Amino acid sequence: RALLANNARLLVLPGCRHANLISRFMRLMLGRLSADWERRWGHPIALVETFVDPTLHRGTAYKVSGWVQLGQTAGWKRDADDFYLRHGTPKQVWVRELARKACAKLRAPQLPPTWATVEQSVRPKCTFHVEPILSLMAMLQGQIAEFRRPQALGYPVAGLLSLMVMAMATGVRYGAEDLADYADTLSQGQLRALGFRRDRHSGRYRAPKRTTFQRVMEAVYAPALETVLLRWQEQVLGPSQDPLVIVDGKKLRHGGRELVNMVDGQGRFLGSALTPDKTNEVPVARQMLARMDLEEKLVLADALHTCKQTAQQIHLEQGGDYLLTVKPNHHELHQELGKLFTEQPLSPSGHATDPCPNPGEELRSAGDPSLGLPGSDAHPGGLPRGAVGGELGEADPSGRGLACRAGVPDQQS
Structure with missing residues (x-):
């Protein structure tokens, strides 16, 4: 976001038309934009973007100045509350690189080091649309009971949890302090939409602070919250079509606890659970898999899960397939697989x-x-x-497998 600038307006008055005026102005402006930006804000600009309404203009001025049309917007606009509403009139998106191969570098898994430091310094900002947030709040209000004393209801639990989901989806990752920083970026309209109350002295909607987020995270019933989030995710995105179920256990840094997560091949959240004390992630993963439909799914897990009980549950009980890691400490199994794949x-x-x-x-x-x-x-x-069939090898009714090259001499010249 910080490496991209938006050209919001381009206006040429009717009485000031001169040949090549726009392209000359564009060349001069873009030639100094990145350097000016770096002098003022401390970092360069890699890419500029603009929007064209195709019902009014064709973007000719941008095209002759070296801009490239990427496609169309989804047809949303900002409303008075700083959320987004659908207007049904998509705009064309045009971009122009100010740095060599800027588009390729911005698409890369990792930004160049000088650009990465710029992005890390930018505070996340809410870009959620109205409808999914209101639908999430409605689900939370119906399923998550308010567990705090009446004096604390300046921030209803449904609004707080919705705010946490918005923050996580925007890139907030590091706990209550970052959640509070993110909440400070919300507009008055956004805070009102989340159900937060006004300050009786200033009349402004207040953003929750670090301690409020901490208390909610410690007290909310995690299984009920997970159920609501999975239902809401399916409502917004539709059912997952990815055949993979990836099981991954992680130690929580500085927490001494272990968390088991499940995602599909596209990174979509499928569930998570804390590992109880004096046990490991294997039984927890089996309990999580038992709640899922594994028909025509492929479960991927590391060597810790390579055991008969897990394989039997996935394949025989739930109708799925599995791909499990086998390490040399599984002596017999590792040797057998080595022979088979020689x-x-x-x-x-x-x-x-x-x-x-x-x-x-x-x-x-x-x-x-x-x-x-x-x-x-x-x-x-x-x-x-x-069985394999067809001209290259028919299944042998005797059960031998592929029929050897019937009628083909052993020695060929």
């Missing part, structure tokens, strides 16, 4: 190097029953979940 040379000459089995032999499946994990039963053709 590459064999493919040669059309001689039985000694022919990968097709001799009569009476069977191919070992990649899902080998000797591994002892659910889903490792042998399948026709030696492959999991179905």
Whole structure:
């Protein structure tokens, strides 16, 4: 955000039209903008943007000045309360680079070091639309009971929790102090929309402070809150279509507690839970998976979860698949997998190097029953979940797997 500047207006009066006036002005302005900005604010500008209403203009002045059209807006506008309302008239978005390859650098997973320090210094700002926030507050009011004394209700719990969700989605990550800093950036209209009360002396809506956030985070019932957030997320985004369920346990820094998180392949939140004392994340992860629909899903987890109970629950009880890490300390399982995945040379000459089995032999499946994990039963053709058919290899009714090259001589010239 700090590396981008917006050109809000471009106006040429009817009586002042001269050839190439706009393009000359644009060249002079953009030629000094970044340097002027750095002198005033201490950092450069990498990219400039502007908007064009296609019902009124075609953006010709920007096009001839080297601007590029990225696409259209979603059709929202700011309203009087500093939230956003849909107006149904998308605008064209045009940008121009002021630094070499600025677009590629801004899209990169990591910004250049000099740019990263600029972004880190910018305080997050609320950009949420009205409808999803009001729908979240309505869900919270119906499901999360007020647990504080009446004197503390200047900040209703539904508004506080909605504010926390807004802050987290905007990039706030580091606890109550940062939440309070974020709350200070909200406008009077935004604070009113969250249900906060006016200060009786100043008449202004107050932003909650660090201690208010701390008390709410310590007292709110986490499972009920998670249920509401998952329902609201599905209402806003629709059901998750990603087939992955990623299990990840993390130690909380300085807290001495462990948290188990689940997300899909796109990073979408699927649930989280604290690990009780004197246990680990494995039983907690199984409890979380038990609440999910794993049909046609693939569960990914690290080596800590590689055990029969977890595999059986995922595959046999809930109809999903799993991809679990196997480390050398799983001695027998690690050795068996090493044998199964050893590459064999493919040669059309001689039985000694022919990968097709001799009569009476069977191919070992990649899902080998000797591994002892659910889903490792042998399948026709030696492959999991179905036999191979077609011209390159028909499933043998005898159960041997792929039929060897019938009618093809052992030695080929």
